[in-house]
Amino acid sequence: MSLHAPAEGWYSKKVASDEKWWVALAATVCLITFFWMVIWHVYGKQNPGHQTYKIKEAEFMQLSEAFNKKHQIGEENGIPVVAPPSNGDVFLTAQMWRWSSIPVLVKNEWYTFHLSSADVCHGFSVQPINMNFMVLPGYDYVLRFKPNAAGDYKMFCNEFCGIGHQTMIGKIIVVETQEEIQNLKLTQPKNP
Ligand SMILES: [Cu+2]
Numbered sequence: 001m002s003l004h005a006p007a008e009g010w011y012s013k014k015v016a017s018d019e020k021w022w023v024a025l026a027a028t029v030c031l032i033t034f035f036w037m038v039i040w041h042v043y044g045k046q047n048p049g050h051q052t053y054k055i056k057e058a059e060f061m062q063l064s065e066a067f068n069k070k071h072q073i074g075e076e077n078g079i080p081v082v083a084p085p086s087n088g089d090v091f092l093t094a095q096m097w098r099w100s101s102i103p104v105l106v107k108n109e110w111y112t113f114h115l116s117s118a119d120v121c122h123g124f125s126v127q128p129i130n131m132n133f134m135v136l137p138g139y140d141y142v143l144r145f146k147p148n149a150a151g152d153y154k155m156f157c158n159e160f161c162g163i164g165h166q167t168m169i170g171k172i173i174v175v176e177t178q179e180e181i182q183n184l185k186l187t188q189p190k191n192p
Pocket residue numbers: 122123157158159160161162165166168
């Protein structure tokens with residue numbers, strides 16, 4: 001209900017020609033951006049080539065733990081530092097409120113990341129390059145990528161996942177060459 005009733009017959013009144021032009025312009029912009037979205041999805045270089053598979057949480061955790069065991073080269077604050085082979089798989093589990101490992105990658109080598117969550121929905125945000133992906137329990141999010149600049153990158157969780165969400169900060173180390181991995185100063189894991 002409005003305060004004042006519109007004038008009689010307003011609906012059948014003719015639309016002014018300048019208003020028609022605005023409507024036509026708005027519709028054209030909508031159509032261009034709609035098709036641009038489709039074109040950009042195919043040709044835009046920012047789109048990651050990813051695949052997703054269903055997997056049981058426990059099964060993924062097993063893969064992730066086995067991966068850590070096989071490739072661990074050190075430890076940082078209790079988190080295993082792992083050096084996967086180039087062109088190999090990297091299993092990374094997000095869990096309230098930690099990432100399962102600190103991967104050490106070599107610049108210009110390809111890696112296949114498998115991301116999954118052990119509990120709730122998390123976000124995989126690599127900074128400062130600003131790559132953002134969702135990490136869901138029950139799904140293996142496969143992401144192939146090649147780091148093109150050496151340095152330390154932060155992995156933030158960008159989906160609110162509970163009281164410790166803001167502390168869920170991990171790390172990816174990218175080194176220039178394979179030989180540099182041996183020279184990294186790392187704490188050795190305590191033998192169980
Ligand atoms: Cu979170």
